[in-house]
Amino acid sequence: MSELSKTFGKHSVDEIEREQRIRRVFEAVAARYDLMNDLMSMGIHRLWKRTFVKMAAPRDGQFIVDLAGGTGDVAALMAGPGRRVTVCDPSLPMMQVGQARGHAGVEWLEGTGEAIPLPSASVDTVTIAFGIRNVTRIDDALREIHRVLKPGGRFLCLEFSTPYAPVRPFYNLFSFTVIPRLGSWIAKSPEAYTYLVESIRRFPDQRSFQQLIEQAGFTKVSYRNLSFGIACIHVGTRPADDGTH
Ligand SMILES: C[S@@+](CC[C@H](N)C(=O)[O-])C[C@H]1O[C@@H](n2cnc3c(N)ncnc32)[C@H](O)[C@@H]1O
Structure with missing residues (x-):
């Protein structure tokens, strides 16, 4: 058996290495993560997140999970006294930066998208912003999100996507030259931004x-494109009576 095809449980060596690499990326950038987001997107990520939260339409009485919630900025926008809002993320350094900011009404839970440490059919809304891309087994994570949602519950995903063709050359130039340089100067971590x-x-x-x-x-x-498709919000619903979980 070759080294690459070895598995530990149901995970391959490649998958485990990728997960560890991603974990190291977010450990390395945690302290400067939000500043980098502002610089790289020229503040536009804040507008995207506001649109995203508006579409999530958080209400009192709901249990909302912001998966891959990192430093908790999306969760903080959704928090309110009559609802439960929880960030679920595998990176303790990212969540510690958020906790130090004292986001009122936000709870913190260590967990991955592939194994969400919550009971089935317990959550009203699952959001994930710029997180699904980092998940190694996206199919497993989508099934987990479906499992934890109550029937009728909603899933919303904000992620970078494929921009409209005329915008692509400018976008590629920016992302392959400016972003790694900013990563090097500001976050001192060019590999992370590559x-x-x-x-x-x-x-x-x-x-x-x-x-x-x-x-x-x-x-x-x-789905709804944002800024010419540079980012995109996907929305889905767990059917009311799908008979699973
Ligand atoms: C780009 S950050 C996004 C943080 C925040 N949601 C935002 O919009 O600013 C990606 C987050 O995904 C988390 N992450 C990495 N692997 C994950 C996994 N398998 N499941 C869930 N979250 C993961 C990282 O720890 C990190 O906090």
Whole structure:
């Protein structure tokens, strides 16, 4: 058996190495993560996140999980006294930066998208912003999100996507030159930001990701492009009576 085809449980050596690499990336950038987001997107990520939260429409009485919630900025926008909002993320350094900011009404839970440490059919809304790209087994994560949602519950995903063709040359130039340089100067971690650009490039386009969400059992799946398709919000619903979990 070759080294690459070895498995530990159901995970291959490649998958384990990728997970460890991603874990190291976020450990390395945690302290400067939010500043980098502001610089790289010229603040636009804040507008995207506001639109995203508006579409999530958090309400009192709900239990909302922000998966891959990192430093908790999306969770903080959704928090309110009458609802439970939890960040679920495998990176303790990212969550510690968020905790130090004292986001009121936000709870913190260590966990991955592939194994969400919550009971089945317990969550009203699962959000994930710029996180699904980092998940090694996206199919497993989508099934987990479906499992923890209550029937009728909604899943919303904000992610970089495939921009409209005329915008692509400018976007590629920016992402392959400016972003790694900013990563080097500001976050002192050029590898981390090279990883970021590569992971955006590898991620499925709008329609392919919509199909993955549908294959995981979600219905009413739709998407909305932001800033010429540079980012995109996908929405899906766990059907009311799918009889699973
Ligand atoms: C680019 S950050 C996004 C943080 C935040 N949601 C935001 O929008 O700013 C990606 C986050 O995904 C987390 N992550 C990495 N692997 C993950 C996994 N397998 N499951 C869930 N989250 C993961 C990282 O720890 C990191 O906090």
